[in-house]
Amino acid sequence: MRELRSLVLAEMKILTRDRMALFFTFLFPLVFILIFGFLMGDIGDVSRSTLGVFAPSDAGREYLDAAIREAGAGTMEIVRYDALPAIEEDVLNRTVDFGLVWDGDGLEFLYDAARVQENFAFQQVAAGIATDFNLRRQGTEAPIAIEMIDVGEASSTSWFSLVLPGILAFSVLSSGLFAVSGHLTAMKERKILDRLVVTPMHPVALLLAIVAIRLVIVYVSTLITLFVGILLLGLRYDVSWLRYTVFVACATVGTMGLGTIIALVVRRPSSASNIANAAAMVMMFLAGIYFPIEFMPAFLLAVSQAMPLTHIANAMRYVTGVIDMAEVEFWAITLSFLGIAIVLFPVLGRYVVRPLRR
Numbered sequence: 001m002r003e004l005r006s007l008v009l010a011e012m013k014i015l016t017r018d019r020m021a022l023f024f025t026f027l028f029p030l031v032f033i034l035i036f037g038f039l040m041g042d043i044g045d046v047s048r049s050t051l052g053v054f055a056p057s058d059a060g061r062e063y064l065d066a067a068i069r070e071a072g073a074g075t076m077e078i079v080r081y082d083a084l085p086a087i088e089e090d091v092l093n094r095t096v097d098f099g100l101v102w103d104g105d106g107l108e109f110l111y112d113a114a115r116v117q118e119n120f121a122f123q124q125v126a127a128g129i130a131t132d133f134n135l136r137r138q139g140t141e142a143p144i145a146i147e148m149i150d151v152g153e154a155s156s157t158s159w160f161s162l163v164l165p166g167i168l169a170f171s172v173l174s175s176g177l178f179a180v181s182g183h184l185t186a187m188k189e190r191k192i193l194d195r196l197v198v199t200p201m202h203p204v205a206l207l208l209a210i211v212a213i214r215l216v217i218v219y220v221s222t223l224i225t226l227f228v229g230i231l232l233l234g235l236r237y238d239v240s241w242l243r244y245t246v247f248v249a250c251a252t253v254g255t256m257g258l259g260t261i262i263a264l265v266v267r268r269p270s271s272a273s274n275i276a277n278a279a280a281m282v283m284m285f286l287a288g289i290y291f292p293i294e295f296m297p298a299f300l301l302a303v304s305q306a307m308p309l310t311h312i313a314n315a316m317r318y319v320t321g322v323i324d325m326a327e328v329e330f331w332a333i334t335l336s337f338l339g340i341a342i343v344l345f346p347v348l349g350r351y352v353v354r355p356l357r358r
Helices: 002-017 019-040 061-072 084-093 116-137 159-189 192-197 203-233 241-265 269-286 298-305 308-319 327-352
Strands: 050-054 077-080 098-102 107-110
Touching: 002 019, 002 203, 019 159, 019 203, 050 084, 061 116, 084 098, 084 107, 098 116, 107 116, 159 203, 159 241, 159 269, 159 308, 203 241, 241 269, 241 308, 241 327, 269 298, 269 308, 308 327
Parallel strands: 050 077, 050 098
Antiparallel strands: 098 107
């Protein structure tokens, strides 16, 4: 017990002295969500957008105003203009998000061509205004009432509400991979393991110390990131804390087991962290962390399903309440990562926790 306590304290000192590891563990996820949250958190949300209106003709004005109010649901800001050049200039300068022109003969909508991602949402609103306006002018109503219903227990959510749990999943993956492929191999390169293995220390004790420190660090890091997203960005999550805690623990030790494979294959310790970093980056783009994987071609979808990060991200979104998932599937993912750790940790203790191969 005294041996394990000493190793835990030593691991803590090593980690606190590694400023780069601390930055990527704690600060990098926060910097990322703050930058992208404030810049891109409202993508696809037109409820707070601004519509410029230039309507020199009084024909059908009451119908047009009613259609605009209906489309904006009382939240979209409307700015009136007296001249066409003024509204065109403000659309280009992004003083207003998009514009509407009614001259008595036809509707025209003005967009900034550079706003590629947002224009799709603006065009949907414009199509709704045009349809409603035409129906009102004809003295008719829409023959079918449309109601949006979210199927399942998870309610409708924003794009960034899905991204943040994905960032938490990436933090778990990268921390677990680098704990072995980066941290342990660095200990080899710096001859720290050479000094440890000649002591009465058992390799299992060192592994337990590393696992204990990583579990605490990852759990605290994900909690900080999650609460920053909730408090500063106004995101809402219905977190199942028991599932969250169990999953973070199992996923962390499971990804540490995956890091064992890299440490075994790569003979140069200094190259192991580079390979782990490259693998994490590839998985980050193919696992649907930043954009939906539904847009991918079929062969990339198959590759994505083979990525561990895909399942970590989906399970993290489930425990934070933003997607639905069968309970059996969640526990299958969780226990699979625990199984990976159980299978690969003995290999880690036997072949990795030993002096540098010469």
